[in-house]
Amino acid sequence: MLLGEAVRLVAKIGGYLGRKNDPPPGHQQIWQGYTALQFMSFGFALKEE
Numbered sequence: 001m002l003l004g005e006a007v008r009l010v011a012k013i014g015g016y017l018g019r020k021n022d023p024p025p026g027h028q029q030i031w032q033g034y035t036a037l038q039f040m041s042f043g044f045a046l047k048e049e
Contacts, residue, residue: 010034 011025012018014033018025 010037013037 007030008016008018008025010033011029012033013036014025014029014031016022016025016029016033
């Protein structure tokens with residue numbers, strides 16, 4: 001997986017639609033996706049205990 005693909009996946013979690021004619025994801029969508037991914041990771045870590 002390339003860095004650009006990973007950024008798009010994180011941005012999709014943040015609400016980026018990624019349609020054919022859409023511009024690249026912005027910083028706000030990437031940040032929202034990163035925050036949501038952190039919460040998912042925390043939840044997964046709590047489940048493992």
